[in-house]
Amino acid sequence: xxxxxxxxxxxxxxxxRASTWKLTAPNLxxxxxxxxxxxxxxxxxxxxxxHGRKVVxxxxxx
Numbered sequence: 001x002x003x004x005x006x007x008x009x010x011x012x013x014x015x016x017r018a019s020t021w022k023l024t025a026p027n028l029x030x031x032x033x034x035x036x037x038x039x040x041x042x043x044x045x046x047x048x049x050x051h052g053r054k055v056v057x058x059x060x061x062x
Contacts, residue, residue, distance in 0.1 A: 026039060027039070027040060028040075031044040031046065031047065031049070032052070033047050033049045034046050034047040034049075043055050043056050045058070
């Protein structure tokens with residue numbers, strides 16, 4: 001088996017792991033029908049339309 005020539009320090013080891021824990025903000029687009037922000041390639045939660053056609057019936061809150 002391969003054996004490392006020298007010990008990897010904690011700083012060098014943890015540097016590799018540092019870039020994967022961060023969260024990214026969700027990408028939002030403007031709905032072409034109602035103008036609300038929604039996730040791309042998903043049904044709009046406000047109006048229920050996707051790609052110019054009604055997909056889901058959305059009940060209006062009072």
